[in-house]
Amino acid sequence: MASYYSTRYTPDPGRTKVWRAIINYLEKYIGTSCEVVIDIGCGYGDFINNVNAQKRYAIDLNPDAAGYLIDSVEFRSTQVTDLSCIADASVDIAFSSNLLEHLSDDELTLAASEFQRILRPNGLFITMQPNFYYAYREYFDDFTHKKIFSHESLADFFRSSDFELVAMEKRFLPFSLKSRLPKTYFLTRIYLSSFYRPFAKQMLGVFRKKSTTPLISKDAS
Template structure:
């Protein structure tokens, strides 16, 4: 069993509640995805995002082999590191999505990943990042033993800017830190939470960064 498999077994097991919550999150995120878009998800995990969004082309990348079996119909899969997206041509995606990924990467790996993101995005394409915000979840942040970097809404925007991506929308408080939050996970309540300006227990941020161009 490799490190990725051990992590999935220990910290990130399948959970039907998560898929239901992600169905609602994807409904909200769909507004960021233009019709006919080509979408790439980095660190796709169980496919809770890529399986449920609407797009002309959907591609999932993960270092764990299970991405091949959890990806839904019509989703292309690639097992490998997000630091090397050799399967993707330049300017080949409209949207790149990453959820709870960057905090697991040492800074040099994140810099390589963002360079690849900038390469594969079309001019005007967007990187969507859902990410723990250390500013609001510092007590629980290192409950995940694989977290190696700390990001706040400010530092994440600085990293993205340094990589040549322009942050255009930032929500410092977007969702609770994890499925173990005290908030109910019923889909109607998740939808209300996403739309509400009041975010109790929020520990995740959402950032949209644009590749300069047309």
Template sequence: MTDAYFETRLTYDNRRAVLWKALWRYYFSRKIRPEDSVLELGCGYGDFINNVKCARRTAVDLWPQFPGYLEAGVQPVISSVTDLSQIENDSVDYAFASNLFEHLTVAECETVLAQLKLKLRAGGRLTLLQPNYRYCSTEYFDDYTHVTVWSHVSIGDFLAKNGFQVQSLVPRFLPLTLKSRLPVSQFLIGLYLLSPVKLLAKQMLIEAKLP
């Protein structure tokens, strides 16, 4: 993404850091092992990868300024997510991307998955957090960089077609955006994740793995 995108659509918001601290505490800390090597694609301000506790952390983004937001110990790779040549093959246990695939064409998403299959170790895991078009069709293209539509049905089929085994698919996981007046706290986010009723949830979570 360009500087202009971060200045208009994705300005820095410290509530995002609160959200990802809570997501790590209440969810991802149970999915990622201390010995894992974790790769984040399209990391932006690094709010996910900065909170991860593991043996090795790598973050990829095309935005030249993103390394300045990373904590010490996170390895930055300034590159398009469609070019993972700087990542060693068979070196990643867990790959993650948040709000990424909607910015790519279907062909580019296939390129990303093909490269991830080289970078992930056998049994390596991929988790995607995505807007679910099924529940946010009226807002989906408010972001002018969205080019591809994904629902929980299409993304699951797409991953399977490209050699990944879908382990879990949550159609409603989180609200679409932080751009509201609702309070953001780790405690409230923890309660939200535990609740069987996901009010305003328009983002889906997909967990998949290599055979």
């Protein structure tokens, strides 16, 4: 894990400016403030440190991620397949960025079950992912990628896990923040408001937990 952070996922001060613009864009789904938000695979905390919520949780396998979070964010170091530190039906918005492609099929099944469990009825799962349909050349430049997702397969995965598709943007952001685009708040706002998004190879998926989905408690035998 430490070697991954030192090679593929290094800190970048410009990332915060970009993320503030991304969060502003996502307010159409999450509002300007909500009750409980969780960032699953929080990394350097770019999303969870900047989103407005009464309660903010951050989850990451790397315990060092805690050092990048502001004091009001509650951090837990755990696997995405075991979110037992989060109560049943207690989260309004679950968010992940560049996470699901790092999981095996078995891990994805367990993770989806945990997403269902922690979300309230009609809660949202919002995810940003590289879209293999557009990023096939560089998709496996990251040696930790295990699973291929396109905009079609991502939507099908969540539907099969009892979520409803709210929105899918096939071209959302460039494949990496290491792209040639300048890292500024205003340019990112303009980019996301544009019909034409050059170099966009990441997708945005927004999914709603079905209100009729039976709750499976972690304590159930």
